[in-house]
Amino acid sequence: MSVELQHPMNPQKTPDEAARGRFVSGIRSLILNDLAADMKAAYDRRAAPAYERAHGRPPQTSAEAHKALRGDPAFNIYSAMRVQAQKMVWASVADSVEREAGRLNAAAQAAGGKVQLNPALAVPKNVGAIEVHLMPGSYTRGGDSLEAGAVYDRGLAVFSMGLMGANLDDIGLSMSRYIALRYPDFRPQRILDTGTTIGHNTLPWKQTYPEAEVIAIDAAPGGLVYGAARAAMQGQEVTFMQMCADRLDYPDASFDLVWSSMFLHELSKKQRASALAEAWRVLRPGGLMLHMELPPNAEMSAFDGFYLDWDSWYNEEPYYKGYRDEIPLENCVKAGFAAADCFQFVVPSIGIYGEQAIADMVASDAAEAVGQATTGRLAEGVMWFGFGAWKR
Numbered sequence: 027m028s029v030e031l032q033h034p035m036n037p038q039k040t041p042d043e044a045a046r047g048r049f050v051s052g053i054r055s056l057i058l059n060d061l062a063a064d065m066k067a068a069y070d071r072r073a074a075p076a077y078e079r080a081h082g083r084p085p086q087t088s089a090e091a092h093k094a095l096r097g098d099p100a101f102n103i104y105s106a107m108r109v110q111a112q113k114m115v116w117a118s119v120a121d122s123v124e125r126e127a128g129r130l131n132a133a134a135q136a137a138g139g140k141v142q143l144n145p146a147l148a149v150p151k152n153v154g155a156i157e158v159h160l161m162p163g164s165y166t167r168g169g170d171s172l173e174a175g176a177v178y179d180r181g182l183a184v185f186s187m188g189l190m191g192a193n194l195d196d197i198g199l200s201m202s203r204y205i206a207l208r209y210p211d212f213r214p215q216r217i218l219d220t221g222t223t224i225g226h227n228t229l230p231w232k233q234t235y236p237e238a239e240v241i242a243i244d245a246a247p248g249g250l251v252y253g254a255a256r257a258a259m260q261g262q263e264v265t266f267m268q269m270c271a272d273r274l275d276y277p278d279a280s281f282d283l284v285w286s287s288m289f290l291h292e293l294s295k296k297q298r299a300s301a302l303a304e305a306w307r308v309l310r311p312g313g314l315m316l317h318m319e320l321p322p323n324a325e326m327s328a329f330d331g332f333y334l335d336w337d338s339w340y341n342e343e344p345y346y347k348g349y350r351d352e353i354p355l356e357n358c359v360k361a362g363f364a365a366a367d368c369f370q371f372v373v374p375s376i377g378i379y380g381e382q383a384i385a386d387m388v389a390s391d392a393a394e395a396v397g398q399a400t401t402g403r404l405a406e407g408v409m410w411f412g413f414g415a416w417k418r
Contacts, residue, residue, distance in 0.1 A: 029183040032192045034259045037122040046118045051187045053111050061104045068100035088331030112160045119180035139254030140265040143247045153245045165246035175224045175252020191377045197287045198230030200376040207388045214282035220271035221289030225253035229262045243269040272300035279310045287318040291349040302361035309417040316414035323350045325396040354413040363415035370413035
């Protein structure tokens with residue numbers, strides 16, 4: 027089911043719009059659970075055996091699993107429905123955003139919010155020229171108005187089917203709680219989110235470390251304007267800045283925590299390497315770089331890797347598979363971190379499993395491996411993958 031956002035930017039839907047959102051969320055749940063299971067069964071029963079007969083071995087990589095499945099009826103039905111459902115997500119919220127533009131602007135002005143835009147910044151092509159997630163206009167839709175942020179917020183509520191929390195902050199809540207429990211002596215005083223979009227996974231860090239100064243950056247202006255108002259309306263003091271993660275306008279050793287969520291896979295290989303190196307540069311000694319991301323292909327079966335890589339081929343995310351073919355901890359070392367100071371983990375969704383499940387995982391110290399097929403998948407039983415490194 028779609029989420030009713032718990033902040034004043036929540037849309038005032040007509041009955042038709044509410045029904046449309048519930049329908050699209052329901053269709054997505056059917057696709058990502060039932061049709062995905064049908065496709066896995068087809069892979070095991072037909073596609074993988076046929077590939078093995080032709081090649082003398084079963085598929086060993088994501089790309090080979092993809093090749094094996096292409097043309098199978100289960101794959102065709104799944105893919106066709108998922109692409110159309112993705113387009114329906116954005117269409118289901120566009121009318122309410124257009125109709126409520128005046129109300130949103132007035133509410134944002136009344137709320138205030140700390141935001142600094144940089145008109146001289148050249149927005150990278152991967153932010154503005156690609157319709158990421160098949161989202162019309164992508165992150166620069168509406169320029170520096172609230173439009174892109176409102177479409178993203180409302181669309182993600184429909185897209186996530188309730189699995190990202192009431193304010194789409196489950197990733198941030200789960201990750202920040204994990205870090206607070208695993209490293210109780212870590213008390214960051216200055217936190218940077220390097221790919222905030224609308225700040226939905228930034229605010230949990232302010233909630234977890236209320237004394238810290240939190241700064242959230244992004245290259246696209248509209249999401250920042252919306253996110254600043256959204257944060258202020260929730261009583262959270264966060265500063266939003268227009269800036270690129272691979273070219274940070276901050277001095278060396280100026281942050282205790284550098285964070286991002288579902289961001290690195292939207293960067294080119296060169297941008298990603300620069301962003302990680304910049305994170306190392308701006309961290310103080312004793313600081314932590316932390317990223318929530320998709321788990322690497324190297325730690326998944328051929329089918330599960332293909333399932334996540336599907337977005338790279340069919341959801342307008344061209345850097346997605348290239349990122350997942352990399353080894354996160356190796357990237358940390360290349361950025362300047364010592365191998366002994368790098369780590370990865372899987373954390374249960376706090377909204378699904380509860381805080382005690384996170385505490386139990388920390389106590390068991392069993393969070394390093396990907397562990398199960400639901401890791402990184404927006405489906406029933408989702409687990410979040412993260413990796414990071416300490417700067418000594």
